[in-house]
Amino acid sequence: MNPSSPDGHYFSPEPSVASDPRVVDVLLDGVDLQLQSDAGVFSHGQLDEATRIFLDGVPSPPAHGNLLDLGCGYGPIALTLATWSPGARVYAIDVNERACDLTRDNARRAKLDNVHVSTPQQTPADVVFDAIYSNPPIRIGKQALHELLATWLQRLAPTGVCYLVVGKHLGADSIAKWLTSQGLRVDRLSSKQSYRVLEVRRTDREQI
Template sequence: MGEHYFASRPEAASRRRTVDLVLPDLHLRLQTDRGMFSPDRVDPGTRILLETAPSPPPTGDLLDLGCGYGPIALTLARRSPQAMVWGVDVNRRALALAEENASTAGLDNVRFCSAEEIDPGLRFAAIWSNPPIRIGKKALHELLLAWLPRLTPGGRAHLVVQKHLGSDSLQRWLVDQGFPTERIASRAAYRVLAVSARTQEGRA
């Protein structure tokens, strides 16, 4: 079931299909499957993020947090061929498909893995995410606090969140944690938030 896309090993029977991600600067044909986030189409929030956020840094390590089958990570890899892109997810089925999609697209500057497989000392010039809001507020906050401090000085994260799923309260919470955050786009009930590296210790 869709609500279990954040399971490590989805129980839903496999039923693969193909979806297309068409943006002004690229076209990716992606394999998807049941048991992962938005298997029937590229999620509208993901598309809005990719259409409205500024260009990713041309070099450095870039992170797609909650990568699913890879539309954000593969877009970053195509747009920044000299960068190394990391796609992180708990869903093993999604990670395997993301690797397959990268191979099909001919992209060799992207790696997909679980959080535990990334060097804990690695820092990121940018983090992009359509975060898994439905895991619950507490788990979401823990996830963001595990990764946002790993932005390099001057690095930024771009997050897309639906308004009715708490984009405005998330923005306030991020500011309270010491991460300067601004809304840079709003479309079809989605908000794109730009989060700067922490400049001070926020409130717990």
């Protein structure tokens, strides 16, 4: 992938890089998935370390309600949530159409019919989320990242919770400080191999 080319980034809507399918094994507590990844989609050919640390460290998801995987890639977080909470509705969202297609196909092959895959524009505007999970796309830039998080945190239920994993070297402390400045409560759940798992909650019923 050519990082200097906008359509080579994993956060491009339609990456032009040639397809190179590779299978990724996701083996976690209660989870045994074989997922198809592809070039032009985040973490091609592997389960990246941040996501593994994240899934090993977050509390069990709600058994019911609406869960969101923000920036789903080929679907390791969304499909893990769907496996852990078969009674919940898991929304897997990505701007990358190739990523959405992969997640949709991976959910079908895994027989997880509680996964709803869409781009942000295709996601129903009235859905409120009981929990949000994300390995956010830090490389889109600080302003774009802040706008992304603010947009979706507005749709967090008043009693809901958001979990983020961010590398310390990629600005975890800066993001935590910014979230706090927006009137949110931010707690660090864990820190491992320079990655920090943050828990974010609304402190009142007002939108950000």
